[in-house]
Amino acid sequence: MTRWGIRIVLMAFVVALAAESAWARVGVTSVTDGDPLGQPPAEPERVLRVGVDVQANEKITTKANDRAHVVFLDGTSLTIGPNSVLAIDKYVYDPNRKTGEMALSATRGAFRFVGGAISKNSEVTIKTPSATLGIRGGIVAFSVSASGATHASFLYGESMRVTSSQGSTQTATRNGSEITVPVGGPPTTPALIPFGGTIGERSFERSQVGPAEAEAAIQQQTTASQPTSPTSAPTPTTTTSSPTTQPVTTSIEEAFDRSGFGKSNSLLGPQLALTKGIRSDAKQDKPGQGGDKGASTSVTRLQRIAGRAITQQNIVFNTTATTKADPGNSAFGQAQGNSGNNKGKGKGKGNNN
Amino acid sequence: MAKFGLRSEFAYHPRDMWTFRIAVVIAALTAAIPVAAQQTTPVVDTRAAYDAAFEETLRKPADPPTLLRYAELAVQVGDLEGAISALERLLLIDSDQPKIKLELGVLYYRLASYEAARSYLESARASSRASPETKERAKQFLKEVDSKSGKSQFSGDLLFGIGYSTNANTGPAGAIQSFGATVVPTPTVSGRPDFNVIGAGTIRHRYDLGRQDNGALESDLGFYGARQFQVSEANVYLLDFTTGPRTSPFEDGWLNDMTVKPFFTGRYVSVNSLPSYWAWGAGMEAATPLGPQINSALTVFGRRREFLNNPDAPTNNQSSGNEAVAVLDFRVALTKYMTLSLNGALTRYIAEVASESYLEFGFGGAMQVRFADPLGINGRTWSVTASASTAQAAYDAADITVNPFIARSQFDINLGFVLLVPLSDSLTLVGQTNYTQRTASLTNYAYEAFTTLVGIGWRF
Known part of the structure; x- marks a missing residue:
């Protein structure tokens, strides 16, 4: 083969690799309920089961009884509620630098986004029919109604920017804020979620778990432990289940009790939980936003003020007493006499002599 | 205004005093460093274990012990969002898990996301499957949430x-x-x-x-x-x-x-x-x-x-x-x-x-x-x-x-x-x-x- 021939073959190989990487795995289906569907860009639609890889440009659809949870390679997780449609428009992640880009489109439904490494370094965008959400380092629950209106609850993070299709923008920076964007209208001013207001996690929860689901989860997990490729993903078929003697409910409780997770969380108690294991983030320690220098610092400052006050007053006293004892310093002992005659002063000094 | 630099007239002015002071200051500030250094090595190990645990969750995405192991390490390295992600995944498998809800409520409390915390803590306390201990702990944290969110x-x-x-x-x-x-x-x-x-x-x-x-x-x-x-x-x-x-x-x-x-x-x-x-x-x-x-x-x-x-x-x-x-x-x-x-x-x-x-x-x-x-x-x-x-x-x-x-x-x-x-x-x-x-x-x-x-x- 000539030199040019080798170059052409190599280039074709590189192009082929690049094309494949565009459809490469960006995450994995981690929990499902019902039969959520995934439509990769160059493959037939399939039912998303636990362990099935999710690809860039994949479209995910759920019906009334479906739910799905996807974990991305950077740690981002996305819960997709019933009657939802979502597409992964862009996903680029460099695991060595922990940076990348992520863009999603949500046409309808309810979602919960928990940011991973990408959102900590750059804004993740989520486009809806009425708005574009820009999320930095946080947790956001959002829903898109059948009409296309968007409602977003900013639960935690740096910021959630909401821009309407007309270009009007509102930004939430405070945990527990919500913004609504009606179709064709501007976003509302960020408002705090009312006291006792529900965050909406129940729409994502599964109400009952039976043996069939447990078996399905176990079976899918077994599948996930095998190396899979996009071409080996299952086609859209319903999973057949077999009875199991080990419901997931039991295994979650058992796993929890064995893990000792509570020792590093709820068992710390309310005060210690706030100081232990929290990321050393300067923002969290910002005055007025959770930072607390502690009792000893406050007392030390007050002690210093008190010490200076004692010194100041006693210097004036000493100078006064000494001056009165002077001139000539011939009878400095009178200073004691003078001080002893000072109202209130004699008590301490006199008693000590 | 008086000028600084009257050291020669100071009442206490041994020349060696400055050297002594500097030495004492440096010693005081660095005395604790060896203690802290002993604590830094495990942090590196924990970080590596956390990364490995995350990879394991990709291989076993719905395995409760794997998710709880990851959540535990995530808390240790300060990635509370990662722990939340793992625990919320368990609720997708079974929503009636009061212990998991209690832990989620505490995690949101630690992130100062009080309404989310309240939602999970109340749900944990209201669960018929919750033990008296879980209910009591949820109540304890709810009290703190109320005091901090008022x-x-x-x-x-x-x-x-x-x-x-x-x-x-x-x-x-x-x-x-x-x-x-x-x-x-x-x-x-x-x-x-x-x-x-x-x-x-x-x-x-x-x-x-x-x-x-x-x-x-x-x-x-x-x-x-x-x-x-x-x-x-x-x-x-x-x-x-x-x-x-x-x-x-x-x-x-x-x-x-x-x-x-x-x-x-x-x-x-x-x-x-x-x-x-x-x-x-x-x-x-x-x-x-x-x-x-x-x-x-x-x-x-x-x-x-x-x-x-x-x-x-x-x-x-x-x-x-x-x-x-x-x-x-x-x-x-x-x-x-x-x-x-x-x-x-x-x-x-x-x-x-x-x-x-x-x-x-x-x-x-x-x-x-x-x-x-x-x-x-x-x-x-x-x-x-x-x-x-x-x-x-x-x-x-x-x-x-x-x-x-x-x-x-x-x-x-x-x-x-x-x-x-x-x-x-x-x-x-x-x-x-x-x-x-x-x-x-x-x-x-x-x-x-x-x-x-x-x-x-x-x-x-």
Whole structure:
């Protein structure tokens, strides 16, 4: 083969690799309920089961009884509620630098986004029919109604920017804020979620778990432990289940009790939980936003003020007493006499002599 | 204005003293580093284990033990969102898991996302499958959520203790001067040791303004009282009050994390049960993170001090005056277990008489090291703080009643050590020791003192 021939073959190989990487795995289906569907860009639609890889440009659809949870390679997780449609428009992640880009489109439904490494370094965008959400380092629950209106609850993070299709923008920076964007209208001013207001996690929860689901989860997990490729993903078929003697409910409780997770969380108690294991983030320690220098610092400052006050007053006293004892310093002992005659002063000094 | 640099006239001025001071300061700041270094190696291991656990969750995405292992490590490395993601996944498998909901509620509580926390905690408490212990713990955290998410919040700390000082009245050790003549020191004027009982505390109130920048009206009331066993002229009581709204005025740009707080401040001090001075003024504090681990704050304020004549200090009012103060603070989280604080302060005080006016510059640092309970008492995190600071002041003119030819100037050095042993969520055993030395151009102002304090702190 000539030199040019080798170059052409190599280039074709590189192009082929690049094309494949565009459809490469960006995450994995981690929990499902019902039969959520995934439509990769160059493959037939399939039912998303636990362990099935999710690809860039994949479209995910759920019906009334479906739910799905996807974990991305950077740690981002996305819960997709019933009657939802979502597409992964862009996903680029460099695991060595922990940076990348992520863009999603949500046409309808309810979602919960928990940011991973990408959102900590750059804004993740989520486009809806009425708005574009820009999320930095946080947790956001959002829903898109059948009409296309968007409602977003900013639960935690740096910021959630909401821009309407007309270009009007509102930004939430405070945990527990919500913004609504009606179709064709501007976003509302960020408002705090009312006291006792529900965050909406129940729409994502599964109400009952039976043996069939447990078996399905176990079976899918077994599948996930095998190396899979996009071409080996299952086609859209319903999973057949077999009875199991080990419901997931039991295994979650058992796993929890064995893990000792509570020792590093709820068992710390309310005060210690706030100081232990929290990321050393300067923002969290910002005055007025959770930072607390502690009792000893406050007392030390007050002690210093008190010490200076004692010194100041006693210097004036000493100078006064000494001056009165002077001139000539011939009878400095009178200073004691003078001080002893000072109202209130004699008590301490006199008693000590 | 008097100039700095009268070291040759200082009462205590051995040439080796400077070397000694520097050595002591460095030793104090670095004493705790080896302790912290022992704690850093496991952090690296934990991080590697956390990364491996995440990879494992990709292989076994719905396996409860794998998810809980990952969540546990995520909490240890400070990735609370990662832990939330893992636990919420378990609720997708089975929503009726009160223990998982309790942990999620606590995680959101730790992130100060109180409505999300409340939702999970109430759900955990309401579950028919929840054990009495789970319900009780959920109730305990709900109480905290309520207190932290209300519009009006009180918090604070109190300290009661017993102390001892080798020089309670901060009196001079050596000969003193009067009208330029050296006079014999007497026990009444000289420093005297004594024990005391101390009560101190700070009550903080925060009124939430409901703004996106967490803006709030912050008010702090500090009080301090020390009653001596014998040296009554060192009895001191003070009240210190500061109030002002804290907001984040910059929404975008590199200053978007900055908070500013214009404030009003007031103070009242009595010494030996006699009014010593009032002070009032106003200022501005600007605080901003300079990086992921560094916080900084600049505070400037002007204040009027009104000294009051009293039988102990019949010429006290000559010290009345106005001051302008600028303080710069840095707080650096060196590791998860070590925090370094640095500060510098500049004060210009202009009094009624020139001999009481001064310019003062000071700087200091403190290293706090946190470590696991070494005695296995209750497994809580102890902390030690070593601090060192210096201040140098130069007075504008000589005080003729002391020495008509030599203006007062002084150099302070302060070394401190604090041990905090938490006894419970709200109680802490406090051990504190300080060494203060003031050298001065005139012996009247020089003193040294070694103080200790043992007490109990209560935080609410």
